[in-house]
Amino acid sequence: MVEDERTQLLPKEAGSDESPSLSCSHMEPIPKKHNAGPSGWGCLPQGDKWHSAVALQGGLPLPLNFWSSCIKYLIFLLNFLFSLLGLLTLVVGLWGLTDKESLGSQQLPYLGTDPMLLFVVVGLTVSIVSLAGCIGALCENVCLLWFFAGGILTFLILEMLAGILIYALWDQLQDILNSTMLVAITRYQDDSDLRFLLDEIQLGLQCCGVVSYQDWKLNLYFNCSSPGVQACGLPPSCCINPWENGTIINSQCGFGALRMDETTAQNVVHSEGCGPRLRRWLGHNSWVIRDYILVTTVIEGLEFLLVTKLVRDIKVRKAGH
Template identity: 90%
Template sequence: MVEDERTQLLPKEAGFDESPALSCNYTVRVLEPIPKKHNAGPSGWGCLPQGDKWHLAPSLQGGLPLPLNFWSSCIKYLIFLLNFLFSLLGLLTLVVGLWGLTDKESLGSQQLPHLGTDPMLLFVVVGLTVSIVSLAGCVGALCENVCLLWFFAGGILTFLILETLAGILIYALWDQLQDILDSTMLVAINRYQDDSDLRFLLDEIQLGLQCCGVVSYQDWKLNLYFNCSSPGVQACGLPHSCCINPWENGTIINSQCGFGALSLDEATAQNVVHSEGCGPRLRQWLSHNSWVIRDYTLVTTVTEGLEFLLVTKLVRDIKVRKASD
């Protein structure tokens, strides 16, 4: 048995000095390239690059997409920073508007039909619009998302068109707008006790410009509560904002400082309340401060126009970079 086994192990022709052939059972596996998997979403969406480059190491896939050049990167982060600041301002305006509506209970079932005439609704609409457009610019610039950048550019272009039209209308209808301001103030006088927003605005105008009424303090006779025929305690009276000194002890507003002023003769009333109307004072203030409105409009328009050009430049650079990948 031993010799038979040795015969099977050694070839018959081989001598004892020859080594038997060794068998090595190694299996060679050929690595096939991993098929490329495309993203399910549409092209240009999301912050991550497309394909499977984030699933494997860059050394195995040939590296990440080429970054933007220096100037394009500067434009990208400048757009992000500007829109981040604008989004904060928009959110602040939105919060102020919502706080005003909530504080006056304008969102209640009884006041909801009059919501369209509430001035605080303008803050909500403007704040929400600015926030949405600015956030689209932030995310679009940071993630290099072409769709969001085009949405932001469309919003900026819409703002520019609306501001230009508003400026043209204000310049062309300046005299008519001053007459509209007078009519609006007369409406505010009639609804002084009924609308808290109009009351606040009218008091601020009269206190700031040191005036009373539209043409003169006699305009307050149009108010049912201040008219001398009224049976209430405010009959023949004026709001505290018409008083020359509405403060009591310099700290507390004396709401009754104008009571009985309409029953006084004009010479005596001038020592208690402001006799000049707010119409001429408001025209004078607008004339002296028109440069502020003009410069603000100019700076805003130039900033938005420059931002629109920067966005279009960034979109073009992103498309060129993607085409070269």
């Protein structure tokens, strides 16, 4: 009886009287593709890939191999960090909008020019795509991984198109930038974010206005016809020496600068506009921007390749089961 069972489970090779060198310490339920007895019980060959997965896990899918597991957890870790960064950016944007009451009915017409809106859009987009990649990799969900790969591919296409447009329409973009800065000058007192950005540009580049410091006449508060105390003055960020005692900005350093003749005003404030200074700064630092874009593109392309590799491994594993 024992010999018959051994004959059914492990058939002899043709032309040989000895059984293959296979050992089995106990009987286990095994898939039909292996040699099994009529009852479906038998022993698995040593080293067979189904031994741990089917015999010990009761037919569950096989775990990923070592390299696929490394890719899986690398994608999870990267997207977890990016999702936190995206959520932080989203929170900062929402806080900025609510703090300035930009979501109120009176401020809605200016919502499109609010810099905080950019934080909200970028933070929300990055969070959704990164969370999809994070959860998809951890749960080995093919649909979420394909969604993440589609988001990465969309980012790459948009970045490529943006680079082409910037290179082809550089002169037109400079005109748009000048127009945007003029709008920021007219709304200097109305929007704290625009005021902060404009002050940082003028302090960092040591400039004033767009073409010259005379552009501040477009602001109703600094215009000489204004009855306020700021009439004919300039923001402290336009001053050559805006600091009082080296630590505190002197808010009155630009007082009456628009009444002065140009020679006298040059001793108090920066007369050159920020438009030419900004173009020169971009020209001198173009390699930094280029390298940043290149590194970002390489990282996104690598993530796309890793995701497609992981999806392929998951599908192969499921097909084998």
